[in-house]
Amino acid sequence: MTMGIITPRENAMFDDFFLRAVVAGVGLALTTGPLGCFIIWRRMAYFGDTISHSALLGVALSLLFQLNLTLSVFAVAALVSILLLFLQRRQALSADALLGILSHATLAIGLVIVAFMSWVRIDLIAFLFGDILAVSRSDIAMIWGGGVLVLAAIIWLWRPLLASTVNPELAEAEGLKPERAKLFFMLLMAVVIAIAMKIVGILLITALLIIPAATARRFAGTPEMMAVFASLIGAVAVVGGLFGSLRYDTPSGPSIVVAALILFIFSLLPLVRRGGAAAAQQGGQ
Amino acid sequence: MLSSVDNQKRPLVSLHNVGVRRGGRWLVRGVDFSVSRGEIVTLIGPNGSGKSTSAKTAIGVLKPDEGSVERVAGLKVGYVPQKLAIDWTLPLSVHRLMTLTGPLPEPELRTALEAVGIAHLAKAEVQHLSGGEFQRALLARAIARKPDLLVLDEPVQGVDFSGEIALYDLIKSIRNSEGCGILLISHDLHVVMAETDTVVCLNGHVCCRGTPQAVSQSPEYVQLFGTRAARSLAIYSHHHDHTHLPDGRVQHADGTITDHCHADDGHHDHDHEHHDHGHHHAEGERHV
Numbered sequence: 001m002t003m004g005i006i007t008p009r010e011n012a013m014f015d016d017f018f019l020r021a022v023v024a025g026v027g028l029a030l031t032t033g034p035l036g037c038f039i040i041w042r043r044m045a046y047f048g049d050t051i052s053h054s055a056l057l058g059v060a061l062s063l064l065f066q067l068n069l070t071l072s073v074f075a076v077a078a079l080v081s082i083l084l085l086f087l088q089r090r091q092a093l094s095a096d097a098l099l100g101i102l103s104h105a106t107l108a109i110g111l112v113i114v115a116f117m118s119w120v121r122i123d124l125i126a127f128l129f130g131d132i133l134a135v136s137r138s139d140i141a142m143i144w145g146g147g148v149l150v151l152a153a154i155i156w157l158w159r160p161l162l163a164s165t166v167n168p169e170l171a172e173a174e175g176l177k178p179e180r181a182k183l184f185f186m187l188l189m190a191v192v193i194a195i196a197m198k199i200v201g202i203l204l205i206t207a208l209l210i211i212p213a214a215t216a217r218r219f220a221g222t223p224e225m226m227a228v229f230a231s232l233i234g235a236v237a238v239v240g241g242l243f244g245s246l247r248y249d250t251p252s253g254p255s256i257v258v259a260a261l262i263l264f265i266f267s268l269l270p271l272v273r274r275g276g277a278a279a280a281q282q283g284g285q
Numbered sequence: 286m287l288s289s290v291d292n293q294k295r296p297l298v299s300l301h302n303v304g305v306r307r308g309g310r311w312l313v314r315g316v317d318f319s320v321s322r323g324e325i326v327t328l329i330g331p332n333g334s335g336k337s338t339s340a341k342t343a344i345g346v347l348k349p350d351e352g353s354v355e356r357v358a359g360l361k362v363g364y365v366p367q368k369l370a371i372d373w374t375l376p377l378s379v380h381r382l383m384t385l386t387g388p389l390p391e392p393e394l395r396t397a398l399e400a401v402g403i404a405h406l407a408k409a410e411v412q413h414l415s416g417g418e419f420q421r422a423l424l425a426r427a428i429a430r431k432p433d434l435l436v437l438d439e440p441v442q443g444v445d446f447s448g449e450i451a452l453y454d455l456i457k458s459i460r461n462s463e464g465c466g467i468l469l470i471s472h473d474l475h476v477v478m479a480e481t482d483t484v485v486c487l488n489g490h491v492c493c494r495g496t497p498q499a500v501s502q503s504p505e506y507v508q509l510f511g512t513r514a515a516r517s518l519a520i521y522s523h524h525h526d527h528t529h530l531p532d533g534r535v536q537h538a539d540g541t542i543t544d545h546c547h548a549d550d551g552h553h554d555h556d557h558e559h560h561d562h563g564h565h566h567a568e569g570e571r572h573v
Contacts, residue, residue, distance in 0.1 A: 040372070040374045041372050041374055041375045042372075043372060159385075159386070159387075162385065163385045163386045165372075165375065166369065166371055166375075166377070166382075166385060167366050167369050169341060169346045169364070169366055170364050170366050170369075170385075170386070171386060172345070172346045173341075173344045173345070173346050173362050173364035173436065174362055174363070174364060174386040174387070174430070175361075175362070175386070176386055213374075214374065217374050217376065220376045221376055221378065222376055222377075222378065222381050223375060223376060223377065223381070225376070226376055
């Protein structure tokens, strides 16, 4: 993606809505790959769901107070993450129940606020399922800029995050700071959800986080390889899904998820998995 | 490694009257012990007696709600936790596990794996290891860091008897070669590692402490388990003189009931004779 040097011909291509969608989607997939790996390693899929549901409250608040949409979604997602950390520490309810409450409460409050604003007409479907074909150049700049920041932060946090995924107490005992890493990780999730909402929508963000990472598991021998593979598999799913949506005239967000699912199913086939899994089994003998 | 002369003399970590409270209940209270360089301290006690809590407080994972913990500045800890569940989705080989919390030169990594006898498993995924192999991998990871203080929470769980003896031999040789302090938690109330310098028996507080009686003095034991076992394991025979009532109060041997029991309350005799535990605790081991 040599965005710096744009020849007139490339420039013309860049104006094409389809190419913009591909560039935006690939940028997002590269970012969600490593985050998605941590989501499945740490069994946080429901957390991802909850934070993305809270995005609708962010949308409603941004409309109500005329705020920047992405900033507003990020702020609500970050607040919900921090509220969750705080409530978990009190240990009154299980994390699972807390997630269920926050997830549906934020979604419902968002919908109620939107309903109250009779003067605003919003396309709810676009927020729920995304509208990647409508991304602008400034959206692309935000996706790639935000993505680079998120990936840099993940690399910086890699060791404490991975160690505390294995065991938080071990990480703490050996001088890493698992609580701080967890807080940063949740904020990164909020950033990615704010960026991703426009593209795949609130309901499909978790799918883009989890499915490429789960697919990568079959081929990866180390956590680092799995993160890289998840990014690449996500990018392939985006390109495949977009071409599919163009060809069969299907909604783009769901098509990307279906493409990711097809790759996941392929990864389960014995023919494909022979390399990675057989090597792992030999090692285990 | 810590090297200043001053640090050599001070205990690596010392707990003074430490209490940890969770959900309105004291998990442990009045815990005193210290671990010095080259010393092996073993914590024993029934489930829920606060062994893990005390060890976690010693290394700073838990904060004490009363009392104080002193650690030497820059203390490097190697920790083998009691329970470790690694999700299947995490592709983690033994080799990668070794550098989990910090980088490690390849020769040192190899040496540590060879020391615990699993060098051949370096490429294996940790989820494919047996319980005993996994314990060895965790131990290798902890010792490869060359820690000042090695904290082992039930390191021999899932390891068969001869493996247990081998691991205890290994722990002893680590202590002798590296000179680190070792804090060991044992699930067994009566059999501890013979090299232990101090045994601390916990049951929500320090019940009693002492040195393990050398096995070599017990011919029946040697006959039963062989001389190799005798060099590694010792019987820690001790006598508990009070009972923990379900409401948290304590009934002493002389029939009196007090709210707590501390070693200096005049109700404890340190008569080290074998005796069954009479604790009425109903709760399981708590993981905080």
